[in-house]
Amino acid sequence: MSDYNFAYLDEQTKRMIRRAILKGLAVPGYQVPFASREMPMPYGWGTGGVQVSAATLTPEDTFKVIDQGADDTTNAVSIRKFFERTAGVATTEETEKASVIQTRHRIPEAELTEDQILVYQVPIPEPLRFLEPRETETRKMHALQEYGLMHVKLYEDISQHGAIATSYAYPVKVSDRYVMDPSPIPKFDNPKMEMAAIQLFGAGREQRIYAVPPYTKVVSLDFEDYPFEASKADHPCDLCAAEDSYLDEVILDDAGNRMFVCSDTDYCRSRREAGHVGRLGEEAAA
Amino acid sequence: MTPLLQVKDVAKMYGVRIGCTDVSFDLYPGEVMGIVGESGSGKSTLLNCLAGHLAPDRGEVIFDTRADGPVDMVTMSEPARRMLGRTDWAFVHQHARDGLRMSVSAGGNIGERLMAVGDRHYGDIRARAADWLGRVEISDARIDDRPSAFSGGMQQRLQIARNLVTGPRLVFMDEPTGGLDVSVQARLLDLLRGLVREMGLSAIIVTHDLAVVRLLADRLMVMKDGHVVETGLTDQVLDDPQHGYTQLLVSSVLQV
Numbered sequence: 001m002s003d004y005n006f007a008y009l010d011e012q013t014k015r016m017i018r019r020a021i022l023k024g025l026a027v028p029g030y031q032v033p034f035a036s037r038e039m040p041m042p043y044g045w046g047t048g049g050v051q052v053s054a055a056t057l058t059p060e061d062t063f064k065v066i067d068q069g070a071d072d073t074t075n076a077v078s079i080r081k082f083f084e085r086t087a088g089v090a091t092t093e094e095t096e097k098a099s100v101i102q103t104r105h106r107i108p109e110a111e112l113t114e115d116q117i118l119v120y121q122v123p124i125p126e127p128l129r130f131l132e133p134r135e136t137e138t139r140k141m142h143a144l145q146e147y148g149l150m151h152v153k154l155y156e157d158i159s160q161h162g163a164i165a166t167s168y169a170y171p172v173k174v175s176d177r178y179v180m181d182p183s184p185i186p187k188f189d190n191p192k193m194e195m196a197a198i199q200l201f202g203a204g205r206e207q208r209i210y211a212v213p214p215y216t217k218v219v220s221l222d223f224e225d226y227p228f229e230a231s232k233a234d235h236p237c238d239l240c241a242a243e244d245s246y247l248d249e250v251i252l253d254d255a256g257n258r259m260f261v262c263s264d265t266d267y268c269r270s271r272r273e274a275g276h277v278g279r280l281g282e283e284a285a286a
Numbered sequence: 287m288t289p290l291l292q293v294k295d296v297a298k299m300y301g302v303r304i305g306c307t308d309v310s311f312d313l314y315p316g317e318v319m320g321i322v323g324e325s326g327s328g329k330s331t332l333l334n335c336l337a338g339h340l341a342p343d344r345g346e347v348i349f350d351t352r353a354d355g356p357v358d359m360v361t362m363s364e365p366a367r368r369m370l371g372r373t374d375w376a377f378v379h380q381h382a383r384d385g386l387r388m389s390v391s392a393g394g395n396i397g398e399r400l401m402a403v404g405d406r407h408y409g410d411i412r413a414r415a416a417d418w419l420g421r422v423e424i425s426d427a428r429i430d431d432r433p434s435a436f437s438g439g440m441q442q443r444l445q446i447a448r449n450l451v452t453g454p455r456l457v458f459m460d461e462p463t464g465g466l467d468v469s470v471q472a473r474l475l476d477l478l479r480g481l482v483r484e485m486g487l488s489a490i491i492v493t494h495d496l497a498v499v500r501l502l503a504d505r506l507m508v509m510k511d512g513h514v515v516e517t518g519l520t521d522q523v524l525d526d527p528q529h530g531y532t533q534l535l536v537s538s539v540l541q542v
Contacts, residue, residue, distance in 0.1 A: 131387075144365045148372075148402025152387070152394050155401065158408055159393055159430050223408040 007054040017055035024211035029178030047204030049121035064098035069106040069263030109267040112197035122203040127181040240271035241278040296345035304512035305331035320503030328512035376449035380461035382441035439470035
């Protein structure tokens, strides 16, 4: 163990964050203000998620970090190392083995269980922000459930693009009460939010924490004649042939060749280990 | 007949200065009331008190709601007042920018009130937006343009369409023709007069332009220094002003 207090933050701070988390769980989708601390990383790198993880972790936990579904990108690697060093907790890349998963912009493909906590990094927690810049006004709108403006955004999408073009950070209504920004996850992940695990959302710069308790109703907003659709690239994964996972598009050369791969690296790896091979799977392995 | 709006002894103070005081009147369904006066006479303060934007210090503003009959707006809960503001009431600002969402298309601006009261069918919302654009004489080819691409007169007409789409019963207008040139003003007044008659609207129009009230208002209230100095039928007040200030006001209009 190093000279840091367990999980970097001091005990009083963690206590303050836990109170915000509990309040958030008690009022699903409500943005609880908290005294966000300065963290040793820039805003936008997950300072909110890190603080929520620090307040949630216990020494017995196994921690996993994903960034856009991947375990091996800069953001994921640096946050994982941060907690290895300051908390000394076990880390893993396997979704099933983790008890706390911090994520940026994805929900893992594997179904989460009641023993797991999913921590989201949130850049802008206020779903109404781009339509109504005044915080006093948006708070009042949440308090009075005046959510007509959210549909104005979707209306604008359809009138400009012929379909709801919002493909990430797609607004949801939680437990028939609060409209919530699910953080910039693809709308493909929205239906998964009615899950067994606890979901916690931390926005460091904006100083807000909110939460979705297990098995809570989460409905994506839509119009009667333009229903919500959880879209993804119409393609199987080129490495593991999965038809049901969210895909990243990778440009291979300047001759128009491209490949689609699972954005969840752990899911893709486990499928390839189980013997599934996609279109380009053999070449990649070689 | 029950008055649509009963105003009883409304007063608003700004510290020791008077905003408006001792204002009482009844407004009946289908009636248009004009409030005239010079700048600083308290007419906008009064309008904002009536529309619930400002809390009056004294008095009652009783509105005849569809569901519960006459209710005092001053003591009404905020959610209920805001709900009325989106359904039975409309507020037309002097500057269209204050009443429009400049970054949202014309159709979205008109549809906002419909969506706010729970309309969730895109096709219906768009059809009603197109219908209302037609009624305020804007081509429905402009439905996806933003208000920033509209002229001042069009913006004002769009603001009116956006307010009337939910079929309100009472419209507050604060200098609806301010800042528009005379030919555009004339068309706007013509349009407003048509809509008021056709929909049977009640309206309270605040203006310093006597021509506007002459055309639109049934009754007139003249304000000076926060007090009502004269009330009566529009033609009566304008043709035979009794109070010295009203006489000054009427004789100040330039005759071309």
